[in-house]
Amino acid sequence: MIEISANAQAYLNELLAKQEDENVGIRVFVAQPGTPHAETCIAYCRPGEEQTGDLPVAYEGFTAWFEERSIPYLEGAVVDFQQDQMGGQLTIKAPNARVPQVGEDAPLEDRINYVLYNEINPGLAAHGGMVTLIEVVEDNVAVLQFGGGCQGCAAVDITLKNSVERSLLEQIPELTAIRDVTDHSLTENAYYR
Numbered sequence: 001m002i003e004i005s006a007n008a009q010a011y012l013n014e015l016l017a018k019q020e021d022e023n024v025g026i027r028v029f030v031a032q033p034g035t036p037h038a039e040t041c042i043a044y045c046r047p048g049e050e051q052t053g054d055l056p057v058a059y060e061g062f063t064a065w066f067e068e069r070s071i072p073y074l075e076g077a078v079v080d081f082q083q084d085q086m087g088g089q090l091t092i093k094a095p096n097a098r099v100p101q102v103g104e105d106a107p108l109e110d111r112i113n114y115v116l117y118n119e120i121n122p123g124l125a126a127h128g129g130m131v132t133l134i135e136v137v138e139d140n141v142a143v144l145q146f147g148g149g150c151q152g153c154a155a156v157d158i159t160l161k162n163s164v165e166r167s168l169l170e171q172i173p174e175l176t177a178i179r180d181v182t183d184h185s186l187t188e189n190a191y192y193r
Contacts (some may be wrong), residue, residue, distance in 0.1 A: 001066065002028065002077040002094075004059060011081040011090060013061040016044075023047050027054070029067035030074065030097045034113065036130075038097040040077065042090070073097045109133060111172050112142055120164055124150055131164055139176050142168060146182040156182070 004012070016024055027045035032038050045065050050056070053068035066074060077094035099117040102110045112133050121130050129150030134143040144164065150156055165178040 001071060002074045002079065004064065005078070005080045007081040007083075008079045008090060009059050009061070011088065012042075012059075016062050019044065021046060025063035025065060027051075027065045027067065028070070028074065028079075030070040030094065033070055033073040033097060034099055034110075036098055036117065038073065038094075040074070040092045040094040040097050042079070042092065108136055108140065108172070108174060112136070112168060112175070115168055115171050116144075116164075120167055123163065124148075124159070129159075134181060137179075140174050141177045141179055142175055143179045143181055146180065151182055152185065156180070 012026060016026070024047075025045045027043050027050065028041070029043075030038050030040050045063075050065040051067065054065040055068065055071065057064045057066065073096050074094055075096050077092065077096070079090065079092050081088055081090050099110075099114050102114045104111075106114075116131055116133060124130055127149040129146060129148040131144050131146050131150065134145050136142055144160075146156060146160075150159065160178065160180055168178060169175055
């Protein structure tokens with residue numbers, strides 16, 4: 001699920017040794033998982049602060065508690081510590097925090113978001129744009145909203161048909177259509193006017 005390097009474990013042991021209670025561990029979770037604002041966090045976890053459903057994993061010298069809800073978003077995550085001139089830095093790389101890897105059996109919304117955030121939005125970001133899923137309505141129609149440079153853009157119809165719609169319909173056969181609910185009369189940040 002998550003790899004905590006030997007350097008990171010040593011660093012965490014040093015931090016935990018400074019706590020008054022020798023049974024303090026860490027808790028790892030993703031705040032706002034599955035969104036563009038997701039943030040992977042490590043916090044002290046005093047005895048009794050772990051949550052129901054948390055998964056305890058024993059490391060040399062401490063226990064890490066992984067939030068149950070965050071586990072799919074922590075898949076493939078790596079915690080490391082790099083020494084530098086300022087002392088060092090603990091880093092967390094969690095490639096699935098914003099959108100976890102999803103299988104064919106995942107909910108339709110999760111599969112749509114996976115394609116949007118991993119394949120479509122990186123291309124739209126070059127123009128300062130993005131697209132988000134609002135909802136899936138009757139007959140498996142995905143309702144989308146464009147933002148940033150895509151809102152009010154003169155080329156949005158081309159982007160919708162040739163990129164977004166084609167990618168989603170090819171990769172998610174259950175989808176029957178895509179509907180754009182963006183107010184394109186707002187052109188303040190449009191990439192093309």
